[in-house]
Structures are given as C-alpha cells and as structure tokens.
Amino acid sequence: MSEEKKYVYHFGGGKAEGNASMKNLLGGKGANIAEMTNLNIPVPAGFTITTEVCRIFSENNGTYPDGLDALVKTALSETEKIMNKRFGDTTNPLLLSVRSGARVSMPGMMDTVLNLGLNDDTVKGIAEQSGDERFAYDSYRRFVQMYGDVVLGLKSKTEGGGDPFEELLEAKKKKRGVSFDTELSAEDLKELVREFKAIIKDTLDIDFPDNPEDQLWGAIGAVFKSWNNPRANTYRKLHNIPHTWGTAVNVQSMVFGNMGNDCATGVAFTRDPSTGEKRFYGEFLVNAQGEDVVAGIRTPQPINNAQKGDRKLQSLEEVMPEVYEELVSVYKKLENHYCDMQDIEFTIEKGRLWLLQTRNGKRTVRAAIKIAIDMVKEGLIGKETAVLRVDPAQLDQLLHPNIDPLAKKKVIAKGLPASPGAAVGEVVFSADEAEKEASDGKKVILVRVETSPEDIHGMNAAEGVLTARGGMTSHAAVVARGMGKCCVAGCGMIKIDYEKKTFKAGDTVIKAGDVITLDGGMGEVIKGRVPTISPELSGDFAQIMEWADSYRKLNVRANADTPADAGIARNFGAEGIGLCRTEHMFFEENRIKAVREMIVSSTKDERIKALNKILPMQKGDFKEILKEMAGLPVTIRLLDPPLHEFLPHKYTEIKEIAREMGVTAEKLKSKVDGLKEFNPMLGHRGCRLGITYPEIYEMQVTAIMEAACELKRESVQVRPEIMIPLVGEVKELKVLKEMVVKTCDDIIEKCGVKVDYSVGTMIELPRAAITADSIAQEAEFFSFGTNDLTQTVFGLSRDDAGNFLSDYIDKGILEHDPFMVLDREGVGKMVKIAVKKGRGVRPDIKLGICGEHGGEPSSVEFCHIIGLNYVSCSPYRVPIARLAAAHAALNDKDDKQG
C-alpha cells in the first residue's frame, strides 16, 4: 500500500467518523447512520466500508485494496468495545448485519446478511444470553439460510430453480404436523441447521464457514458483488443511476426485534408519503425481524392511533406507549435536523429502541409538493429548496389521467391505495408476459400475489400493478410510487390462480386478457374500462410551478401538431410551439388521397394540381393552431419524411389504393418501388424534398402565410416561424429561404397586413452543426433536432438500436439510452459547437431544442448550461421541463456561488 487510505468509517456510542454530507463515499445509509450517531440517537455500533472499495473491487476482478483487512479489524474491535460483546465469543457473542448502501436508495436490489457470527459454539452463547434457545437456533437457521443463498448462491446453482432450504423447512413442518415456522421447536431448528449445511456441502461441495471472520469477508464480498447483479442493473437503468457509483457496505451490530413480545420492528415516515399530510405514519410488527415488514408477508400494524382508525389492529402507541413517545421525539429531531421528510427503520429489543436507518423518504409527487410548500410555511426551508425538492421526472404522476369521478364503475375489490393515478389494461399474471404484451403495444395490468425485485421489468412495462399481499411499504408499493405508476397493494379480497391465469374477487372471475381499471388513489379494482379524466392540478402544484418559473432562465415550448395538442400545451404553460410537424396533417383520411396523387404525379404540373387540393386544408390547420397560440411563437416545420411513407407497401393495399386513385396498380407499384430506400433515415427527405420539388414547400409556405394574414386581419396576433428541416449545407437553406421569403412577402403585400415571421432551420446533422457559422448567415433561428442528431452523431438508427442498445447499457458501455437522455459527450459537444458558431455570426440568433430530450430533466439542464433560449417538448411534459429548467438555474447558481 503506497499510502494509508481511509476505507473504513466507524460509528457508535454517540460518535461517528462520518456524517450526512458523505453520501458519495459512505452511501446514503452509512452517512445517515453516522449522522444519527452524532445526533445521539440510539444506533447499534458498527462501521461502513466505502463505495471506493466497491469501485476498486469491481475494477480489479474482486480484489480489495491492500490493508483493508487491518482497517476492518480495528473498526470491529471498536464496535466490540461499544457493544460490550465479542465477535466469535462463545459466551457473549457479537452478531453482525452486513448490508449494502449506495449513494441513493435502491430498495431490495442488493444483498444483505443478518445474524452473522453464529456457529455451533456462538449459538450457545446467544441461547444463554437471550434465555431463549428456540430464538437462538431460529436466528442460526435464518443465518445459514441467508448466507447459503446470498453468499454461497445455493438457490441459483440448484437445478430446476427450486429453493432447497424452503423445501427442507416445509418437509420439517410436515413431519412435525405443524403449519407455521414458529411452531417448530429449538431441536427442529437445530436439525434444520445441520440439514441446511449438508445440502450446501452436497450441492456446492463447500463446507459452510464456521469461522465468523470468514463469514464476515464472505458477506462483504457478496454485497459488493451484488452491485452488479442483473436486477440492480435493471433498477439503475430505470433510475438513471451510473454504474460507477458503487455501493458501500455497512457492518453493524445486530439488535433483535424477534426476541419475544417485548420486541418489535418497524418502518415509519415523518409525514404521509402518499399525500404529504403532516402526520407521523408507519407500520410495525411485534416479535419480528425488519425484513418481515418490508417483504410484505405479514400484514403490519399501524404505528399510532390516528392512523389505526377503526381497524382492529393494535398500534405501537397502544402496545408500547413509552417507546412510542421516544420514537416520536426521535422522528421530530430527525426531521428538524434534516429539514426533510424522513423514512426511518427501527427495532425494539426487549423494550429498548434502536434506530437502524434514516433517509429522506420517497414520496409521491403530490406529497413532495405538499411537503415542500408546508415546510416553507413552517420556516424549515426556503422557496428555492422547495422547488428543488420536487423531482421533475416525477411530475408525470400528476399529469396522468385519473378515474372520472362521475363515471359508473363496478368495484370488484378494494386494497391499499399504494400509488396514485388510474390505469386501464388487460390483465397479465407474470412480469415476462407484461413485458411481451406491452412491447406488442398492449396496455396491461400486472396482477401478482406479491412482487419481488425480479418483477421490476414487468412493473415497468405495465400500466398499473395489483397485488394480493403486502402493505403500503411493500415492494410493489415502493417501486410503483418510484415509477409514478398506479398501484393497488395488499388486496386480500382477490384470489389468484397462476395456473388457470385467473383471479377471483367475490363471485367475479377475471381471466388473463380481460380489461380492468385500477384506482391507485382509492385502492379500487374495477371491472372493465372506466373513463379517465385529466387531473385537476392543485393549488399546490400551481404554487410550486409559479416559484419554479420565477427561477428558470429557459423558455419552455411544446411540440404540437394539432389545435387540441396546442391547447393542452398552452394550458400546461407552454410559451409557444417549438415544433409543429406538417406531415401529420398529410396523413389525415380526407387528404392522404391528394398527397398520394401528388406523389404519383409524373410532371410538375400534375403535382401542382394535387398540391392545390391540399393547400386549403393545410391552411385551415395552420389557422386553428396559430389562433390557439395567439400572441406566442409557432415554429412550423416544412415537410420532413420521405415520400414513400405516404404510400402503401403491401401489394394488396397497393392494388386497392391504385383503384381508388384511378391509376394502374403497376404504376403505383413502380412508384413505390422507385421510392424505396436502403436507409430512409439518410434518404430523400427534409429539405432535400424541397430542393427536388420546390412546389411542395411553396404550397406549405403559402398555406402558412395565408393563414397568418387572414388571422392578422381578424386582429389575432400571429408569430409564425418557418423551419426548414435537415439542412446540411447553407446553400440548401439559401435557395429555400429565398423561395420562402418571396412567397411570404408576395402574400403579405397582396393581403396588405403586416405579419412578422422568421425563417430558420433544424440543426440535426453533424454537418449542420460543424458549419453552423455559415448556416447562421441565413438562419434566423436554430432548432436542435436532437433525435436525428443523435442518430447521425452515433451512426445509430433509433428504429434498429433496440436490438443491441440494452446490451450496451447492461455492459456499462453507455450510461443511458442516448435517445432518452442527451449524450453530452458527443451529441452535446456538437450542439455546443453549433451554438458557439451560430452566435458568433449572429449574436441574436434564437436557439432551441425540439427533440424528445426537451422534456427530459437532465437534458433540459444541459440546454440551460449551454445557454439555449428554449426547450420544446410534448405537451404533457411541459411542466416537467419548466421545473427541470428551474432546477438547472438553481443548481447553476449554487455552482457559481460554490
């Protein structure tokens, strides 16, 4: 070791080496445990091995940095001192938990080992100390089972995929004639430990490690390795968490919530994570280990009487009033300290409260907004922080439709309202089916008894999730809330039959493929399709957006092709239209015929004749859109897709359409064949069409400008911006701009009104970016078409990338799908070059982005950083972009101050 490096941080006894600011190094859990320790909150002592070790471990094929063992040894003996126990001691043994803890929480994604330190000798010490032999051997049994699975990987190496431990456990219960684990005797459990070890030896040819130190290093290695397991990778992919962050490992003294009825374990939120209401909210189980609550297998009890309502369950406030009081004082201390809603885990061991974890609690966006605004009112945080507390990506939840309250509906079951919103879809009973059906374009509801991390991909694919078991903090509930997906959990009224692919709710039988509706806000399961409505955005929402708007620098526009979309966009606060695609209009039933006639024309005159039929229709469209956006700029892009997109491709269709058009099928077929392209993305499209068939663009410009002039006559304020797509060379733009300006000015003169318009271009080809200085001599604005720019910069077809892009992300070659999150390294660099060159030539050039990225928070941040004037995104993402722009501006300010 070249230099003594601090890889291990100790905590316990009111003093910790770390603190809450060290999340990157210690992980969220480790940093907060240290912080709590420093706050004099009772935390079992232990130590954290840093995320840096994880990185070294991953990069060096599972080797630790030199000297780590000595550091761990020192920290362990500190822990022994504070807890007054000794690791591996036979009379007074210290048991440990070994848990993962990344920079951000990844619930259930990585591995954990509990009760570590037990062997045939130490178990006796535990039995004696606890006075409960059954408990000791149950802990031992659990430990061997967990270690055998997590560290030694027995289950994954078992043929057929069954769980041999569970099989032995079931066999034992059967043999004893009992139904529950708790009914097994200490002797039974002792036998089970032996049987467990034997099957490990049989299957894996490994002796179960009896030496506690070997156990410890085995567990540490397993947790570091679990950072790279497939479900953790999937989770990170879904949540845009870089693979390079790594996890820390927290080694902590065990405390037991399952040592008898004076013990308990629970989780709680300092405010309601679903609504944001200011009330202490949690669940606990008497005589249980922590995992039992989260796993959702036993239905937990409410933490206090307020929450209990008229349920028969007993609350913690009733069962252990003093401990509850202590817990209340701890949660208040924590919330006041962190100035944020906390999600805490606690264990009560023989009447003594231990805090195992605190972290900022996950919440619905509705809750996030309410909590942020309340905390401003309470003086806990400022407005800037409040804005930053709401995750722009989560806003989607609010903007999704809900069940129409006036609709008739047949509620067939009720469960917990685990994640708000409404979802309609066909029932499927497995994650794989959900993914498959969704990829075929179907909307599905995933119905499971309970969900596990293996189901993540299916939950992601589904519209909503329904589970029969588990509470508000069960896997299904937590994950669905994170995804902004509607979820009804713990719906014990339904009986699921995976084999028959049906579920029963009372007398109603629902088969796979039947449509149901979920109301995640009410916890209702409804038969059939129920109408949904756009959400009434709350006053809180308006408040937070108002604050956000006051900070952001970027303008936010929408991509909208129809007056209806334009209306929605304006309602969501769009400050203009950044992309109005004109081809959409070409596809409409009553005009596609004229479009095809135009394409099949052999001469320019024929083409103009057909175009003249389209002109009044396009003009009508533009009139409506410009009117809807009165006073705001509307960027209209001239025809972009290759002409073959408008023609039929199957011979039967060709025959039919040829008959309709009154041409021979052969003529139409030969036109279709002639227009076929090897790489349509790189083909005869965009302004290339305008160069070959100037009459098409001329018609479109005429439609735009006549619409504008007519509205202007009616005193409607119009601000059309005419955009030429796919320019790669300034002369393309020059030629077409000349035509546009001449056409517009002629119409304006004829109409005798004054209409301000501008002419600009998409920057969506690398050549456009790299010659942006030339192009800016002609263009009055640039709109970065980052969809196509991503395709050309990467040389990657969006339509084909699906086959291998996931490989790239799984293997860590790319951090994100570049079509979702703007690639700053490559595409972003091209955009920056174009911005610099464009502004260099024309300082007042208007710069915006209209690719899908315009509504993705990290991409919006990039647009802010490089100084664009606006982003443009789909109407429903406008609020997301507004908030993301505010975040970008606020974070930028922080950086500048910092």
Add this chain to the structure above:
Amino acid sequence: MSEEKKYVYHFGGGKAEGNASMKNLLGGKGANIAEMTNLNIPVPAGFTITTEVCRIFSENNGTYPDGLDALVKTALSETEKIMNKRFGDTTNPLLLSVRSGARVSMPGMMDTVLNLGLNDDTVKGIAEQSGDERFAYDSYRRFVQMYGDVVLGLKSKTEGGGDPFEELLEAKKKKRGVSFDTELSAEDLKELVREFKAIIKDTLDIDFPDNPEDQLWGAIGAVFKSWNNPRANTYRKLHNIPHTWGTAVNVQSMVFGNMGNDCATGVAFTRDPSTGEKRFYGEFLVNAQGEDVVAGIRTPQPINNAQKGDRKLQSLEEVMPEVYEELVSVYKKLENHYCDMQDIEFTIEKGRLWLLQTRNGKRTVRAAIKIAIDMVKEGLIGKETAVLRVDPAQLDQLLHPNIDPLAKKKVIAKGLPASPGAAVGEVVFSADEAEKEASDGKKVILVRVETSPEDIHGMNAAEGVLTARGGMTSHAAVVARGMGKCCVAGCGMIKIDYEKKTFKAGDTVIKAGDVITLDGGMGEVIKGRVPTISPELSGDFAQIMEWADSYRKLNVRANADTPADAGIARNFGAEGIGLCRTEHMFFEENRIKAVREMIVSSTKDERIKALNKILPMQKGDFKEILKEMAGLPVTIRLLDPPLHEFLPHKYTEIKEIAREMGVTAEKLKSKVDGLKEFNPMLGHRGCRLGITYPEIYEMQVTAIMEAACELKRESVQVRPEIMIPLVGEVKELKVLKEMVVKTCDDIIEKCGVKVDYSVGTMIELPRAAITADSIAQEAEFFSFGTNDLTQTVFGLSRDDAGNFLSDYIDKGILEHDPFMVLDREGVGKMVKIAVKKGRGVRPDIKLGICGEHGGEPSSVEFCHIIGLNYVSCSPYRVPIARLAAAHAALNDKDDKQG
C-alpha cells in the same frame, strides 16, 4: 457606379492590357491572346470582358455592372483603330467573333458567335472588300443562322426539335438541284438570309437585330448565359470545375480562312499529344472556318510532310511553304515562352497568318510524362515542374489494361488511334442507352457517326468510343483523351444504321448488344472479346514516379482483401495495406455455409462450433496476405457488415438454403426477419457485433495472430494492425481491445515468438471524431473511414443519394459528389478535429485514411495538408495517390515560399 472598375481588357497591335498570368480574370483564352499579343505574334485585335462580369451577371439575374457599356465602347474603338476598320461601317466594316473563355478549357461546351456586325448594309462592304459576293452572303447566312440559334434560341423553341435553318438550307439545295452548300450562289444565299430572318420572326416574334451594337450585346449575353447551360454543367461536374469560376467573353476581330484557296484554318500541337513525341503535329483545312476543323465534318489535311506519311492528302508545308515556316517559328517561340506543349489555332487569310489561340495542350498521360521528362532533359523545366505537369487523375489511363499482343483477334475495321487503352463491351448507339446500360452494370462501347457535346454523359458511361467521322482533334478524340477513355475515331470503314441499331464493317454486321473490343492505341475495331493485359509501365513512368516519391510526405497504402490484390498493390508501390476487409472472405462459396450456420445459431456454444469451422480458412487467408506484404504493415479490419448481409432474402432462396443447412425454412425465415433493419447503415454492425457476439471477433483475432506467429516462425516479417470498426464511444474500443490483446498475447506466448502488433480503430462516426481524445487513449492508430463518415456527417445514404445528389450538383448546392471528393467544409472539419484531439493525447498516433477518397487527388491533397501519415486506396489507384501526394507536397512548398 461607386468606383471605376476594370471589367474590359484590350489587346492588339503588339500591345495588350492583360497577360498570361491573368487566367482567373480573363479566362485561359483571353490571357493567352494577350500574352501572344505582347510577344508580337500576329493576333487579330479585340478585347476581353472579365469572368467577374460573368459572376455579377449570374448573381444579378442577367444584369451587367454599371458602366460596362462605356468600357466596351472604348475597347471597340481601340480595336477599330488597330484593324483600320469600323464596326457597322458600310464600306469598310469590322466583323467580330464573340467567344467564351473560362479559366480552364471546356471545348465546345459554351456558345460562340462569328461574323458579327453583318447586316443588309455592311454585307455589301464585305462583298466589295473581299471581291467575293458569294463569300459575303455565305458569311451573312452563317451569322444569321448562328445568331438565331445561339442568341435567339430558335432551335430550342421549335416544336418537334428539328433545325429549321438546316431544313431551309436543304430545301434550297434541293430546289437548285445541288448537293453541297458551296454550290449555292450568292443570290441563293441572299434569299436564305431573308428566309432565315422570316422564320425567326414567325417563330419567335422577334425582328432579327440589324444594329451591330444590338448584335454585340446579344452575343455577349448569350455567351455569359451559356456558362450555365446543361452540357457545360455536366462537363464541369465531370471535370470538377467550380460553377463559381465563370467564363470571360472574348470579342475579337474576324479573320477569314474561307475567303478562297489562299485561305486556310487549322489547329496544331507543338508536340504529339498522344505519345509526347517531339514533333510538330496538326491539321488544317483550306478555305474553311475554324469550327470546320474541330467539328470533324471534313477530314482535315496533315500540317507537314513528316506527319503526312504515305497519305494522299497535301500538307500545309507543301501548299503554303512560307506560311508554314512562319508558323514553325511562332510555335517554337510559344513553346519556349510557355515552357510547355502548346495547342494553337490559326487562320490564314489571303496568305497572312493569324494566331487565334494558344494554350497548354491536352495530352494523354503517356504524352504528359514523356514531354515532362524530355523538357527536363532539354533544360526547359525542372524536376518539380515535371512532376506537377502530370495530372494524377489521368494516370488511370496508363494503368488500365491493354489488348494482349499475343491474343488472336479479328480486326473488322481500322480508324484513328484517338485515345489509347483497350475497351471491351456491348455495342450501343446512343449516349442515353450508354448511360442506362452502364447504370445497370453493363460495360458498353458507344458507337456514333460523330459525337457532340450532347453525348458527354454517354461517353462518360461507356468503356470506349468509336466514331465513323472526324480526326484526331475531333470532339470524340479530345473528350475521350481528357477522360482517359479508349477511343477509335474517324473510322470511315464502318457504316452505321441508327434505325436498325447495327453497323457494318465490310461483310461483318454488328448489332446492338454484340460485344466488340477497341484498341485505342492502334485504332483497331475487333469483333468479340479480346483478352487484355496489365500495361507494362514504361521507364518514363518509373522515372516520374521516382521523382514524385522523392517529394511526397504521405505514405501510400492499398485497400486489398485478397493476396492477388495485395500483389498488384505492392507492384504499384503500395507501402502496406491500409484496409483488409475480412467479410469478403466470409462470402466465399465454401465458407458462407459455416457463416450462415453461425448466424442461425441460438446459443453461444452453437455459434462457437460454427466459428471453429471458419477459423482455419480465415487463418489461411491472413497467412497469404501477410506473406505477400512481408515487411510492410497490414491493417486488418474485423467484421463490419450487419449479419443479414450474409443471409438470403427471397423466400425461394431461404427455402433452398434452409434445406442445405438442415434447418426448417421457418427457422431461417424468422432469423432473416429478426435481423431485418430499417437503416442497416446505422444498424447492428461493426464493433456492435463484437460487443454482442465477442466470439466472432475472438475467432478473427485468433486467425490473424496464429497466421502471424506461424509466419514469424518461418522468419517472415509480419506487421499486423488490428482495426476495430464503427467505434463511437471509447468504452466499445476498450472492451474489445482488452479481448484482442489478451487473445493475441496468449497466442504469442503459446507460440514462443515475438510478433509486434497494434490495435486501433476506424474513425467513421461523428461521435468518434468529436471524442477522439478519449478514443486515442485506447487506439494506437486511427484510420479515417471517410465513406461512412461522409454518410453520417451529411446524414446521406450513399445507396440512396443517387436519386437527388445530381440535382444538388446541377443546382450548384454542392460543388462535388462528396463520396468522390472529400468534403473539406464538413467531413474534413470533423477529420481535422479528430486529428488534433488524437495527437493531443497520443502524439505518435498513426493516422491514415482508407475511404474511397484515398485515391482521389484533391482528397489526397487534403490529407497531406492536415498531416496524416498515409492514405490507402484501391491497388490501381496507388500510383495516382503517390503522384497526388507529391503534388500536394510541392504545392504546399510553393505556398510556404510564396
């Protein structure tokens, strides 16, 4: 006019305002006329209107700069003074020619008007002065005809496309019962003038302008406009001449070669333009206008006795010995002055010699080389100039195969050996057919009575050209030589029947589609296909290449996929292989089966099994290639194309191949469908295959390194360079390089030999260029794949661009096809960025180019300028690249000195 600008340059009487260095402004013809004037060579007086006026005229919709008319008036009066005649005078009228003259010669491409200044009054002056009324009216008739066609555009506006002037002429001859124009009387011609003017009035509703000044401005405008006519555009496209150069207009006093038998007109070369031999070489016609010689309608007479040989024609040396002597002294003066072979035009008017033009003569490359070397020996030029005198693009001619001298052949006709080389192809009888058939991949020979500028596109498409009429300086001969295309001209023995699409040579009838062979060096027309052989490169060639090699800085490598190609490349002086594509080998009959087996595999194990069958074959290939290139570097690119390229696509083929493979047609079909891509260019190819199926690349690397090690054991020096294609992100390269290095090092260790190898990448995606600094951390070399880089930078599919790229070039939006000539503005800028970033990180990184551009002279120059280490091109283009690299280095040196 804001400032007095010099738009008009006068010449005549031994004094000129311009000189030879002013070609850009005055055009080649104008600059040389001025130079000749200053050399005291007899040149008819006149003036040149500059190319700048052409540019202004083009850009301002046909408007001249202010004040031009005054400048022309002044120059005209100067001319009148020197020639002692007056423009428009009825007794002593000055007649003018108005000709185009661009920076480089574009023979026959633009318009010319002769005899300008004639009207019903001035014609009488000419008749009186010449003492030949018939001559005067014939000139008048020719003038009206030419003006009506060129300036007024009668022909193009005539329905049915006939030539009404020719029809009237034919009718007149028929009426008079004569066969030749020369048999018509002065009265007949006078009538024709009237009839010509009448038909102009009838068809165009224009009065023929009688005012000489109106005539002059009409002609000037027509010449400027002709710069943009379609055939001039085509010519410029073929010869890479920028549209922006424009043409000058030369207005010059007429002198007449057709005023009687003491008059003549001719063209001559100061050395033989075909072989380079040092002999005065030319053709003339007695009593003719200059156009008659070039047009190839009358077969011209040889200029001197040496050239005459045993032909019956009389030479100029015989007919006018004194004028011949004067001409000899003029040509020597010119050659010594210009230090280059001159192509001159002269007219003899009543025994007096006038020089109309001199310019550097076009020549075959064989002649260019010989002349350059001879002139070095004669002390006229230095070696550097000699190297610069040989056009790299022209070298192609030398490198094309010639007829095997030992082959049996049936010569069916003999003509003039107008342009050397051999050509084999199917006979076609029109330029359009030639183009069509060639675009279908056929090799064709264009057979025409004579060619005209309208035939250029067909000549370009054909392998060779055969004409029945015209001399060595006819249109067909000149253009074919310029194109480096084999041509047999003036083959009077063949009788062409366009209607039946046949030609007869003696008893032999050749139909369209029959194969013939041309020997352009011998002037032979041969029935059927004759074997051809690679040319014996002359000692002169070796000499000039040796000089070239001593100047160039760039290394030159070849793109070669087979040992045979590698051998040819080495023979042509390649200094390594810059691109060895491995997919070529996959397609070979005996291995495609294993490749398909590999693709259809469902598991990695199956895939590896199939790959193991391919391994020994690939190894054999690499062994042969590495051996062929012993001592030189060989860059081998791992598999690049998408896998679907190796599978059948038609269902009948799929069925057959599935049977062969022993799988069901459905399985194969579903694989084929699964691999289908929307944009294969942007699809699952290049290193993306290596990421998904590492075993494919592993097999290839194993084959390379085992081949290298086995050769090394046999003491063959091997220098393999392993190249990863389509990298866009450094991590792709990192992952694959790790595999390559591990595989190679394992094999090297196992074999116990030392093999130096390197690992690098193609830079063919914009993202690779823009992140070249990161990529250079892994790559030991960059090879710029400018084919794909051009596609992605432009967003332009090479396979689809054909539909509209010609539009772009016709409309002047692009100067060149960017797939032929590297686009410096866009693609070049990306390459420069990558060079800078790459060298910044790894100063000794090896940089090369392996796209088609590597053998294109202007692109080679660019590679020199930006400091690449090498270019790599197809084997036959290696000498071109070597010479182009020398030009680049020499021109660079000039720049630095200048």
